[in-house]
Amino acid sequence: MAYEHLEELGKVVVERCRNIDKESGVFVSFDADLIAEDMKLFEEKLEQGEELPLAGLSFVLADNISTAGIRTTCGSKMLASYQPLFDAEAVSRLKDNGALLAGKTTVDEFGFGVSSVKSGAAKAVSAGAVNFALSVDTVGELRQAASIHGIAAIKPTYGRIPRKGVVGYAASLEVLGIMAKKVTELAVILKYIAGHLPADPTSLIGEVPDYPSLLEEGPAEFKIAVPADWSEARGIDEPTKKIFGTQLKLLDEYGFRIELVPFSYFYHSFLVAQFISAVEAFSDLANYDGVRFGYRDGAKHLQEMFINSRSKGMSNRLKRFLVFGALVSSKKYFNRCYLQAQKMRTLIKEELKTRLKKYDFIFTPTVPFTNAKTHDAYHDSLLNPASYYTAAANLAGLPALTIPIAHSEVHMPGLHFIGSDETGLLQAALRLEKEYL
Amino acid sequence: MSEFETIIGLEVHVELLTKTKLFCSCSTAFGAEPNTQVCPICLGLPGEIIPVLNRKALEYAIKAALALNCDITDVIDFDRKNYFYADLPKGYQRSQFFNPMGTNGYVEIEVGGSTKRIGIKQLHLEEDAGKLLHTGDDIITSPFSLVDFNRAGVPLIEIVTEPDIRSAEEARLFLQELRNILRYIAISDCKLEEGSMRADANVSLRPLGSNKFGNKTELKNMNSFRSVFNGIEYEVKRQSKILREGGEVLPETRHWDEDKGVTKGMRSKFASADYRCFPDANFLPYELSTDWIEKLKDSLPELPLARRRRLMDEYGLPAYDAEVLTSSRELADYYDATLRFSPAPKVVSNWVMGEILRLLKAAEIEITECKITPENLAELLRLIEKGEISGKIAKEVLEEMSTTGEKAESIVQRKGLAQISDEDTLRKLAIEVIAANPRSVEDYRSGKKKAIGFLVGQIMRKTKGKANPQLVNKVLEEELNK
Ligand SMILES: [Zn+2]
Numbered sequence: 001m002a003y004e005h006l007e008e009l010g011k012v013v014v015e016r017c018r019n020i021d022k023e024s025g026v027f028v029s030f031d032a033d034l035i036a037e038d039m040k041l042f043e044e045k046l047e048q049g050e051e052l053p054l055a056g057l058s059f060v061l062a063d064n065i066s067t068a069g070i071r072t073t074c075g076s077k078m079l080a081s082y083q084p085l086f087d088a089e090a091v092s093r094l095k096d097n098g099a100l101l102a103g104k105t106t107v108d109e110f111g112f113g114v115s116s117v118k119s120g121a122a123k124a125v126s127a128g129a130v131n132f133a134l135s136v137d138t139v140g141e142l143r144q145a146a147s148i149h150g151i152a153a154i155k156p157t158y159g160r161i162p163r164k165g166v167v168g169y170a171a172s173l174e175v176l177g178i179m180a181k182k183v184t185e186l187a188v189i190l191k192y193i194a195g196h197l198p199a200d201p202t203s204l205i206g207e208v209p210d211y212p213s214l215l216e217e218g219p220a221e222f223k224i225a226v227p228a229d230w231s232e233a234r235g236i237d238e239p240t241k242k243i244f245g246t247q248l249k250l251l252d253e254y255g256f257r258i259e260l261v262p263f264s265y266f267y268h269s270f271l272v273a274q275f276i277s278a279v280e281a282f283s284d285l286a287n288y289d290g291v292r293f294g295y296r297d298g299a300k301h302l303q304e305m306f307i308n309s310r311s312k313g314m315s316n317r318l319k320r321f322l323v324f325g326a327l328v329s330s331k332k333y334f335n336r337c338y339l340q341a342q343k344m345r346t347l348i349k350e351e352l353k354t355r356l357k358k359y360d361f362i363f364t365p366t367v368p369f370t371n372a373k374t375h376d377a378y379h380d381s382l383l384n385p386a387s388y389y390t391a392a393a394n395l396a397g398l399p400a401l402t403i404p405i406a407h408s409e410v411h412m413p414g415l416h417f418i419g420s421d422e423t424g425l426l427q428a429a430l431r432l433e434k435e436y437l
Numbered sequence: 438m439s440e441f442e443t444i445i446g447l448e449v450h451v452e453l454l455t456k457t458k459l460f461c462s463c464s465t466a467f468g469a470e471p472n473t474q475v476c477p478i479c480l481g482l483p484g485e486i487i488p489v490l491n492r493k494a495l496e497y498a499i500k501a502a503l504a505l506n507c508d509i510t511d512v513i514d515f516d517r518k519n520y521f522y523a524d525l526p527k528g529y530q531r532s533q534f535f536n537p538m539g540t541n542g543y544v545e546i547e548v549g550g551s552t553k554r555i556g557i558k559q560l561h562l563e564e565d566a567g568k569l570l571h572t573g574d575d576i577i578t579s580p581f582s583l584v585d586f587n588r589a590g591v592p593l594i595e596i597v598t599e600p601d602i603r604s605a606e607e608a609r610l611f612l613q614e615l616r617n618i619l620r621y622i623a624i625s626d627c628k629l630e631e632g633s634m635r636a637d638a639n640v641s642l643r644p645l646g647s648n649k650f651g652n653k654t655e656l657k658n659m660n661s662f663r664s665v666f667n668g669i670e671y672e673v674k675r676q677s678k679i680l681r682e683g684g685e686v687l688p689e690t691r692h693w694d695e696d697k698g699v700t701k702g703m704r705s706k707f708a709s710a711d712y713r714c715f716p717d718a719n720f721l722p723y724e725l726s727t728d729w730i731e732k733l734k735d736s737l738p739e740l741p742l743a744r745r746r747r748l749m750d751e752y753g754l755p756a757y758d759a760e761v762l763t764s765s766r767e768l769a770d771y772y773d774a775t776l777r778f779s780p781a782p783k784v785v786s787n788w789v790m791g792e793i794l795r796l797l798k799a800a801e802i803e804i805t806e807c808k809i810t811p812e813n814l815a816e817l818l819r820l821i822e823k824g825e826i827s828g829k830i831a832k833e834v835l836e837e838m839s840t841t842g843e844k845a846e847s848i849v850q851r852k853g854l855a856q857i858s859d860e861d862t863l864r865k866l867a868i869e870v871i872a873a874n875p876r877s878v879e880d881y882r883s884g885k886k887k888a889i890g891f892l893v894g895q896i897m898r899k900t901k902g903k904a905n906p907q908l909v910n911k912v913l914e915e916e917l918n919k
Pocket of ligand 1: 462
């Protein structure tokens with residue numbers, strides 16, 4: 001450990017966090033005293049001989065992950081002063097192992113979409129203020145934010161990390177994911193927060209592999225499928241085509257055997273995910289009615305209270321999305337849109353699984369555009385192509401990972417790969433990180 | 438009235454007798470302080486979204502579906518019925534929309550001496566909502582309303598019948614039989630008054646001979662069997678009046694007003710809701726084990742109808758007796774248990790239906806709390822049969838048994854209640870009585886045979902009721918006719 005005392009390290013974290021916050025507004029909640037207290041507590045525990053394998057590591061949480069007694073706003077007026085009663089399960093697991101929570105960072109409202117300004121977690125990690133961050137990935141937000149800010153991120157298999165305490169918007173898609181600069185850090189953190197929780201039957205049962213110790217293993221060569229029409233992505237820009245195209249040729253040298261493979265359904269995944277997530281959001285966000293907690297607006301009667309509270313408590317962008325979800329699931333469109341989207345989801349899942357029987361990974365760019373400004377320009381669109389490459393993994397529940405592949409002045413595009421399990425993804429990512437980047 | 442046929446379908450909600458709620462571990466106990474039996478999950482707090490299914494509730498729902506002769510689903514999953522209301526914490530209710538627990542079942546009822554089958558369209562498991570308390574007349578006009586979430590998330594089953602019911606009386610009979618069945622399998626206490634059983638009725642009329650359904654109204658707020666009967670009766674009259682006058686029945690929800698004895702159209706707050714039912718992604722569907730279903734099937738007790746038929750076939754009881762004795766599983770068990778010690782089914786039936794039920798009612802207790810064991814009741818009846826005590830004395834003994842739990846024989850001995858059947862003793866008494874009542878003797882001898890009653894009474898008084906009545910009659914007659 002670089003610092004003799006955790007308390008000393010805590011002060012460094014505080015200063016770094018303050019700097020990045022001043023620079024680009026990262027934090028929703030930040031409390032230097034709390035950091036000092038926590039570090040003191042960890043020190044005492046260590047002195048008493050308790051094992052804290054994550055002591056010395058600090059992290060931030062996107063503000064749609066519950067923290068007991070600390071405001072969890074979800075980036076919404078609706079929850080501007082909401083304080084959860086419990087920590088999210090992943091947060092308690094991190095704290096129990098000695099990791100320091102430095103603060104809560106900005107998110108787009110309820111984690112829906114990613115704008116470069118609101119991805120506070122990625123900014124904090126990218127600036128080196130903390131070692132890692134937890135954030136929610138529903139159609140690829142975590143991986144896109146990591147890509148925009150030039151860091152690595154893993155979106156594990158659906159259910160790998162318990163979702164208890166995650167305030168999501170689309171239950172069948174969302175997972176907790178990890179951002180960090182180094183692949184090793186992703187592996188270490190995943191090891192400690194993965195694993196079944198009886199109170200969350202959607203979390204996966206089974207032993208959690210010791211990811212860090214498996215990192216160096218793996219085959220000498222990886223077989224890679226690249227969707228043949230990857231460069232036809234909606235909204236794709238020239239720099240992305242160029243950078244990704246060049247990298248594909250170079251990768252062969254490092255044991256990645258690339259093959260362009262036809263895909264039929266993959267290319268529709270971002271639209272399918274948009275339909276499904278909108279329907280789920282319409283229902284998942286229905287508990288924000290002003291009755292029991294959160295923002296409540298005045299009204300003459302109950303129905304008006306619902307309408308006023310939700311109208312004023314949520315942004316137009318979110319409301320448009322919820323209205324879209326209400327429409328897709330309405331009697332009129334249920335069969336025509338919702339059921340069709342579900343059928344497409346099954347086809348996409350089957351297609352990915354079939355490909356992953358023959359190939360180790362599916363490689364694509366993480367986002368179709370290299371420029372954060374383009375990213376933000378699409379932000380308000382219901383047909384945002386930012387999740388063109390990322391949403392398929394959410395639809396199929398498969399793990400995916402992004403690492404930065406090139407460093408340009410404008411933007412650092414990420415390399416995105418979908419695999420069958422986290423161990424394989426981390427092994428390949430480490431190989432790339434060590435030998436290639 | 439007779440030109441129309443009445444078509445009724447019922448939707449019955451039944452609260453299950455589980456100790457905890459359907460998806461969290463909060464208590465379901467009735468009558469607690471408002472909002473004391475709640476947690477982040479049943480309050481729908483942010484991030485507290487993942488349900489853990491109560492296996493007991495699942496078991497109860499399967500048992501109910503089996504008892505109603507339903508086909509059981511092979512996949513358990515839950516759907517969301519989405520709507521906004523202050524008593525609905527999550528903004529949706531979890532229910533089984535696409536894969537109900539049971540389908541295609543039936544209940545048999547006895548109508549006018551014959552058996553009629555009422556189809557069960559489906560039975561599904563779902564969660565209850567909270568309770569609203571308005572400070573004014575309703576939610577729109579109240580300055581504010583209070584809400585108690587203790588009931589939110591309590592497991593319910595909803596039973597939907599086919600439109601097979603043809604009268605208010607059939608509806609009442611069906612509900613009684615349904616309640617009886619569900620109580621037999623011990624999954625609900627089915628109290629209409631407390632709301633643990635709630636019935637809504639879809640009522641419509643059509644011209645006799647027609648096979649098209651007319652517009653239906655949905656009747657709500659019927660809190661007793663009587664109000665179900667009265668509400669439907671009223672609604673049938675109301676609709677037939679409209680139809681006879683050439684009008685059209687408005688398809689709407691109507692409230693039964695018990696005090697005024699009328700149904701009233703309810704202001705539609707949320708016009709024709711679209712509930713957008715779709716699967717709840719937070720519940721992972723899984724396959725039901727067929728072994729478990731078989732086990733549950735085997736564990737079902739003999740159900741009321743089968744039991745009624747058995748009592749009639751095996752013991753030759755009249756239909757009325759069988760009906761009364763099977764009105765609860767516990768009573769029927771008591772009857773069956775008594776018969777293990779007694780060879781006289783009809784005698785036991787008379788005593789259980791008469792004296793036992795009277796004593797229970799007077800003491801306001803259930804048969805399960807009764808201190809008279811089946812064995813002791815049988816013993817008492819044996820004493821009567823053997824002529825050791827009279828029926829009248831037996832009633833006194835039974836009353837004593839019901840408070841102390843003592844055996845009949847010991848009470849009879851301790852109190853010296855054994856019947857006097859010794860002819861010499863009784864003859865001596867008869868001679869005394871005849872000597873002391875010349876007037877009655879004269880009446881008797883002059884043809885007023887009834888006068889003997891007075892003399893019998895005198896002997897009974899002298900023996901404190903213990904004299905064997907047949908024998909008293911016999912010796913008196915002999916002495917009088919000497
Ligand atoms: Zn609860």
